[in-house]
Amino acid sequence: CSKSWLEPLPKGQIPEEKYYKTAAEAEAALTAVYDVVGWQGNGYVTKVGTVDAASDDHLAGGGGPNDVTDYQVISNYTLTPATGPQAELWKKGFAGIFRANTLLAKIEGISMDAGVKARYIAEAKALRAYFYFDLVRFFRNVPLMTAPVVAIDDMFNVAQAKPEEVYAQIEKDLKDALAETNLPDKVALATEAGRLSKGAVHALLGRVYVWEQKWPAAITELAEVNGATVGGSKYGYKLVDNFGDLFKSDMAHKFNSESVFEISYNSSSNGGWDCVNCTEGNVLNIMTGPRGYKILKPEQAPDYVSGWSFLVITKSLFDAIHGDPRYKYTVANLDSLEKNGIVTYEKGFNNTGYFMEKFAGRVANRSTGGTPELNYPQNIYEIRLADTYLLEAEALVRNGESGLAGTRSFTLFNAVRARVGLPAIPVTLDNILSERRLELAGEGHRWLDLVRFGKAATFLQSKGFIAGKHEVLPIPLLELENTKLEQNPEWK
Template sequence: MKKQILYTAALLVGAQLVSSCKKQLDVNPRERILESSYYATPAEVFTGVTAVYDQLGNQSGGYLTKLNIFASASDDHFAGGDSPSDLGDLQSMNNYTMTSLSGNTSYLWNKGFVGVYRANVLLDKISKTPAALTPAVKSRYIAEAKALRAIFYFDLVRIYKNVPLILGPVELDKWYDVTQAAPADVYKQIEADLTAAIPDLPNTATGGEAGRLTAGAAHAMLGKVYLWQEKWAASAAEFALMNGTPGSTNTYGYKLLDNFADLWNVKNKFNSESIIELVYNTTSNMGWGNVGSGEGNVMGILVGPRNYVPKTSAAPDYVSGWSVMPITQELFDLIHYDPRNKPTVANLDSLEKAGIVTYKHANANTGYFVEKYAGRVSTKAAVGQLELNFGQDMYELRLADTYMMEAEALLRSGAAVGAGSRAYILLNAVRARVKLNPVPVTMDNIMKERRLELVAEGQRWFDLVRWGLAGTKLASKGFIAGKNEILPIPNGELSNTKILQSKEWGGTK
């Protein structure tokens, strides 16, 4: 979906449980479109839909994203940066020294609840839209809003566990009285929203609608929600509806790309493997004074090697970056001889040793950087602060991921997994794409395949937590089992409200 956001109603109106229960915005009616007078036309309703989508790819003014926060916390990456004090919020994730005052926990809470708020406002207002909005269009918008609300709540409940369940606009005199729901109730609502959305979402979305949710995307998210709750059979069934026959184009138009490297071609947006995509562009003119407010992808400069200098014509045209998310030696050793290595890893160590480039050995340097999102001179924007306006999209969910999740759900549900079984075909379709031989369907093989296939895509930390392995795999970074599986609720949400800190973080909830 195009992200030139015209909508200012949900973005700029009043306080809500998003950035803080106590914050209010003073909206000048001469300068802003008021929420009370918006949604008067079909075009205004559509910009409201766009605004909900826009929050999926939200980036903070402090260069925080969901991806770099949890990548820094995983065993695949370090926070990196120029020094141990650079980008402190990422360092606190890397070292597990975050607190309820950390910027990362506030950012993720705000990101999720802004999305929930926008979806709720849209759902509330859409019933009052003009007759010019046809029943079919209205039903689709409602379905999109519910599915998006489910996606935001899925992140919120996984990251914080104890969150308010808000299903409509909160009245002014109720702002401070909102309480948290039981996690089981939040999951129940997520399931209900996705289930309700599926019949009214299209099977495919192409052309000018590319990037909007489809019924297949909702099935995939529901399968993932079931997987997280260990509802193995239900998860496998949802994924089967989405994945169809492995290796063939399914009902929803999805098919594995033939070439793994094509997934990271900046021009290859909305390809056949993309199920939910975070959309960015090079035209929003974002600058250093308004980072996070535009539509450029900041990952391009974040993951690039610091003080990068090409020395020969053989040097890649990387943009000098900030050395964020360097790849750990452990992961490099695992992927080094895998066919996915080159499209995944920017091997500055080898380039430097060959005299092709120089770069600064910054904090936690390993010599291995993220190739998937590396900013290049050839992909820089033509306008604005060029380093901040990369157009590289990123995947929230793609088909290889859902193939592997279905294989896991089948295995753990007790289904057949031998040669020729559906689980076997699914797992090995991912391997066959990169010319690797088949392997048996075991948890060890699934875990290894997910790690190699999905490097730097924001999945590893969540996988370790749901597999119960984070306490072991991340202990050297400071992870404490029974605590760090969730983040603390931001301190700003606790004062003068009924929201309580989780027990894992010293609270009573």
Template structure:
């Protein structure tokens, strides 16, 4: 008998998934029902619903296959030197704990969620791309745009997979139970080539901008930014610099003058946002909506436990306390108060209290914090936070372009201008545009936004910087393939060291 997880993944790879309708903005979704692929794609409305379903794995906060939260920020921040896992105890959300202290095994870790969610996305885009040309009545313009969105999304899912696992199967057609177990891993080079090809094909079919009502849908700028980032990971420095310069100069993006406003739920789709994952606080979710949440559960996860008030903050579950290393690095930086909150100091000043979490440092994440002003009153409060996650923003692409320019022997002056712009936005003086200064700026500018672990790995700095968390060089740069994906007759091989 095949294991439960293998069948789950197989069905994720084959199934059409939940079709959804839009509410308020494109990705504020409500489940609308299950449909068989053979009965679907009968008209343009169904094609549009399938496009939304292809986006859905990006934003669905879910209990997942092992009843733990799958928000990528929790695991990625736990793995980095920005945060600890935290929570109620050393066994609270075990996948986050074991990546925090690098005791990952094929059976334990966040790899189950990362693998299943991204391959669900791969399959939905494969099915979408196969069926779009056959939809009756779909205009040429919509066919072009929907196809481009599918290509971008498949590239996005595979970029996460190859960065996290390195050795993954490259599946470009929908599967069935007769061939799902025959898949073998492709070379990372082949996966990166496919990612590049999908993004290059997508760019001409995407709009330069979208209205707020379509917020969250892919634009040309987002596709070029992702392609530039892909080039950076491949060390194709000149290509990365050229692509990112295009994004940074030709699409009207602007750095906000108020750094804290970047992350406010009242300022979604702002001028700095290039690719934003939308979360809704208006859908009245309760615990009966398990596996359906389109709200930001991570906001609740990182609030202080048993917080009394009300003074600015709502309580939370105490996950991802900020490390003293990050708090110290940010002291004196204007971004400190928008990135980190010292709950110890706050409770003393306001005569409130909280219960220290596991690995408590007194410092908590501010960027996605459960601020009372954002609290909704419908449904279960814990499950309805509206905070979006800006996955790619302008300061990020500025610093990536500067890094590419320096690594590739490109325009030193251009790199200096970009670094200066990021610093000047928060009132900081110029620093020389060296690679180490770019690295340091990325750490401070993008702290707790899920980039730090990937940066440390690609720079080769993870073994030294994460030694205090027992990071093992040559092993922990990638995650193990989930155990059940290598059992019961599959052809997948485990990653080295696991």
């Protein structure tokens, strides 16, 4: 036979040497980086779900004590280096970094519009920073790579960087992105919603500075997002008038004026059980829905779908938010609905009677294509304006501002409260922590906030949290095997 007879004929894949040649291929490479933003692991593990389960606002829930084990063990703090959500979060972060690095390594050789190229580079760098920021917060000691490692032998010789080195790279990447004139201030929503803009990158950098406790820098960055005057952001960000509208999944309410960086999902991918992590739908909706939900009085009952009762809301959060105007948009009180004979539902594991109103799947947004469970279209906010308001207020107070009426922190802080009709109060760190809890409940902030405030042990002890250990996740056990990585000292 001739030699060419033995050459494989690729089907459905493209040899690397033939790829990364055109602008369209550069865009496809960028899409691959964004794909990781919406990452949902095969075991239903997401960043938001993990942070929620770990917090004092939620319990893992589900059908039984081992249903989605990764959430159970983070919720009751029995995670080990072998078992827990860290493996998925680790994998996600580095997948994003690799794809960003690949784009950055390949795009130089692509002949295409220089402006578009520069914008893609800026986005890739900002996304790389975004992934590293999560990794360094969760794991503290991570390998730092700014180019893809392609030689197999090199892959086992990567060492962990110091956290400050990682932060330095994050800052550099975000600043590089901001310096790029081709990164737009705002994106065209119709076609580009979900992509990073200058405003989003400023917000990210501001958040990074907050974690680094670089208060003046944080104030500068966040003010860039929030605007010199509240409501006067140059990127057009404004708090949505009706708090409840934030969690509607129709197109009119997605990517609203409060949205700074939004994780995008929709129901168009027909996702099925054969590949749970392939769907473009949001799995959080079916996971958090009340289990065995059954309507008895249709005219009074919310149109939840019967879900899997994960991430149930704790009595503690219920008590904290019960009198708050945001309560009805945050808590689905099945306990009360059942007692009033409006619905029945099945008491799953950890049942409290309270479910996540923000994310519970609805009949109204259930898709008809693919597997409905896996194709809910609701987005998740990575950053929304209320968050950056509260962060800036916090940075100001920590930087020495009094937080009393007349200060910028007071204005920012109370703008968030005023939106839901709450009276103004002075800004204190305690007030900020509890305001963040109520405003951002269930959106994947609480546990990170507690860690950042140094209050995790206080609030989470009853769940099994051990101070000095559980502030950081263990490096996934498999990553230590045959590599130069060392387990975090807390987990040795």
